[in-house]
Amino acid sequence: MLQPVSVSELTQQIKTALAGPEFQSVAVQGEVSNFLHHRSGHMYFSLKDSNSRIKAVMFRSRNQRLQFVPKNGDTLIAVGSVGIYEPNGEYQLYVDLLFPQGIGELHLAFEQLKEKLEREGLFAAERKRPLPVLPGRIGVVTSPSGAAIRDIIHVLTRRYPGVQVLIFPALVQGAGAPASLTGALAMAQNTDVDVIIIGRGGGSFEELSAFNDEGLVRAIAASAIPVVSACGHETDFTLADFAADLRAPTPSAAAELVVPLQEELFEHISSLQKRMVDSLRRRIQAERRYLVQLSQSPILQRPESYLNQLRQRLDELWTGLGRTQRHNLVLRRGKLESAVGKLETLSPLKTLGRGYAICQNERGEILRQADQTREGEVVHVTLQKGSLSCTVEGRRI
Amino acid sequence: MTELKFEEALARLEEIVRSLEQGEAGLDESLVLFEEGVKLARFCNNKLDQAEAKIEVMLDAGQIETFEVKD
Numbered sequence: 001m002l003q004p005v006s007v008s009e010l011t012q013q014i015k016t017a018l019a020g021p022e023f024q025s026v027a028v029q030g031e032v033s034n035f036l037h038h039r040s041g042h043m044y045f046s047l048k049d050s051n052s053r054i055k056a057v058m059f060r061s062r063n064q065r066l067q068f069v070p071k072n073g074d075t076l077i078a079v080g081s082v083g084i085y086e087p088n089g090e091y092q093l094y095v096d097l098l099f100p101q102g103i104g105e106l107h108l109a110f111e112q113l114k115e116k117l118e119r120e121g122l123f124a125a126e127r128k129r130p131l132p133v134l135p136g137r138i139g140v141v142t143s144p145s146g147a148a149i150r151d152i153i154h155v156l157t158r159r160y161p162g163v164q165v166l167i168f169p170a171l172v173q174g175a176g177a178p179a180s181l182t183g184a185l186a187m188a189q190n191t192d193v194d195v196i197i198i199g200r201g202g203g204s205f206e207e208l209s210a211f212n213d214e215g216l217v218r219a220i221a222a223s224a225i226p227v228v229s230a231c232g233h234e235t236d237f238t239l240a241d242f243a244a245d246l247r248a249p250t251p252s253a254a255a256e257l258v259v260p261l262q263e264e265l266f267e268h269i270s271s272l273q274k275r276m277v278d279s280l281r282r283r284i285q286a287e288r289r290y291l292v293q294l295s296q297s298p299i300l301q302r303p304e305s306y307l308n309q310l311r312q313r314l315d316e317l318w319t320g321l322g323r324t325q326r327h328n329l330v331l332r333r334g335k336l337e338s339a340v341g342k343l344e345t346l347s348p349l350k351t352l353g354r355g356y357a358i359c360q361n362e363r364g365e366i367l368r369q370a371d372q373t374r375e376g377e378v379v380h381v382t383l384q385k386g387s388l389s390c391t392v393e394g395r396r397i
Numbered sequence: 398m399t400e401l402k403f404e405e406a407l408a409r410l411e412e413i414v415r416s417l418e419q420g421e422a423g424l425d426e427s428l429v430l431f432e433e434g435v436k437l438a439r440f441c442n443n444k445l446d447q448a449e450a451k452i453e454v455m456l457d458a459g460q461i462e463t464f465e466v467k468d
Contacts, residue, residue: 132402132403132404133403133404133407134404134445150466153464153466161449161450162445162449163450163451163452165451165453166453166454166455166461167452167455168455169454169455187455187459188455262445265441268407269407269410269445272410272434272438273435275414275418276413276431276435279417279420280417280427280428284424287424
C-alpha cells in the first residue's frame with residue numbers, strides 16, 4: 001500500500017512539478033472571461049477556448065504598464081508562468097505581459113525578451129557606468145559606409161580636434177548583423193579604447209532588429225568598456241539602448257556625448273588656475289596683515305614694561321594678603337618642617353643606624369619573641385648596611 | 398607609475414582649488430598644494446593640446462589602417 005502524505009506535502013510536490021521551464025515561461029492565447037479588476041489593483045480573469053479554461057491573475061505591478069484595458073470576450077495573448085495557489089489547490093496563470101491578438105510575432109518576441117532581461121537586472125540603473133570626461137581613444141562599432149559613421153566623425157572632430165577614433169566595421173542589418181555586431185564589440189574589448197559607440201542610422205522596427213538580438217544585448221551589458229548606443233531612432237527604444245550605459249537618440253548625439261568641447265575644457269582649466277592664484281594671493285595678504293597686527297601688539301613693542309607690570313602686580317597681591325595671612329603662611333611652613341623631622345626619626349632606617357637590627361623568618365615575618373623560632377631554623381637579620389642569614393643555635397624563652 | 402588620467406588630474410585640480418579657497422590648509426601646505434595645482438593645470442592643458450585627429454579602422458585580420466571618410 002502507498003504511504004499516505006499530507007495535503008500540504010502533495011501540494012508541494014505538484015508545485016515542484018510545475019517549476020520546470022515548460023511552465024515557467026509560457027505564452028498562451030485565449031478569450032477573456034470573468035474579468036475582475038480588483039480594488040487591490042490586481043486583475044483576475046479566465047482565459048478559455050472551446051474546450052478548456054485556465055484561471056489567470058495579473059498583479060498590479062505588472063498590469064500598471066498595460067496600454068489597454070482587457071474586457072470579457074477579447075482574444076488576448078498572455079505571457080507568464082503557471083503556478084499553484086496553495087490554499088485552494090488551484091493552478092493558475094501568473095501573467096507578466098498581455099497583448100491584443102493582432103500583435104506581430106517580432107513585437108511579441110521583443111516584449112518577452114525585454115521582460116526577461118529586465119527581470120535579470122540587465123537594464124538596472126545601478127549597472128550604468130559614467131563615461132570618461134576625456135576619452136583617450138573612442139571605439140565605434142557600426143557600418144563603415146553608412147551616414148552614421150560620417151556624422152559621428154564629423155561631430156567628434158568638430159568638438160575635439162585631437163580626437164582618436166578606432167572603427168570596428170560591422171553589418172548593421174540583415175541576418176548576419178547580430179553576429180557581426182557582437183564580434184566587432186568583442187574585438188573592441190581587446191583594444192585601448194575608453195568608450196564605445198555602437199549604432200546605426202534610423203530605420204524601421206525590422207531594420208533595427210539586430211539591436212534587439214539577445215546575444216548582442218548581453219554583450220553590451222557585459223562590456224568592460226562603457227557603451228553608448230545610437231540607433232538613430234528618437235522614439236522607439238531598442239534593447240541595446242536599455243543595456244547600454246548611455247542611450248543617444250542619434251549617432252551625432254552619441255558623438256556629442258562622448259567628447260567634451262575642447263574650448264570649454266580649456267576655459268574650465270584656466271578658470272581653475274585663476275581661482276587658485278587668487279585664493280593664494282588673498283591668503284598671503286591675510287597672513288601678512290596678521291603678522292603686522294601681531295608685531296604691533298604692546299608685548300612685542302616694549303617687553304620690559306610688560307614684565308615690570310607683572311612684577312608690580314605680584315607686589316600688590318603680596319601686600320594685599322595682609323599681615324595675619326602672611327604670618328599664617330610663615331607659621332604653616334614651620335609646622336610642616338617639624339612634621340617632616342618627626343617622620344624621619346620614626347623611619348626604620350634611622351633605627352638601624354643606631355645599631356638595632358630587624359630579624360625575619362623565611363616567610364618574611366618580623367620576629368619579636370624567641371618562641372617564634374625553632375632550633376636549626378634559618379633567620380634573616382637586616383642591618384643598616386646589608387643583611388645576615390643565621391641559624392638558630394639555641395633559644396632563651 | 399601608470400600615467401595620470403586626464404579626469405584624475407582634473408578632479409585633483411578641482412579639489413586643490415576648493416581647498417585653497419576654503420583656506421583649510423596651513424600656509425606651508427597651501428604653497429605645496431599650489432605648486433601641485435600648477436603642475437596639474439599644465440598637465441591638463443598639454444593633454445588637451447596633444448595630437449591631431451586620428452581616425453583609424455580595425456580590419457578583420459587585426460591590422461589597423463587609416464580610415465578615409467567617403468562622401
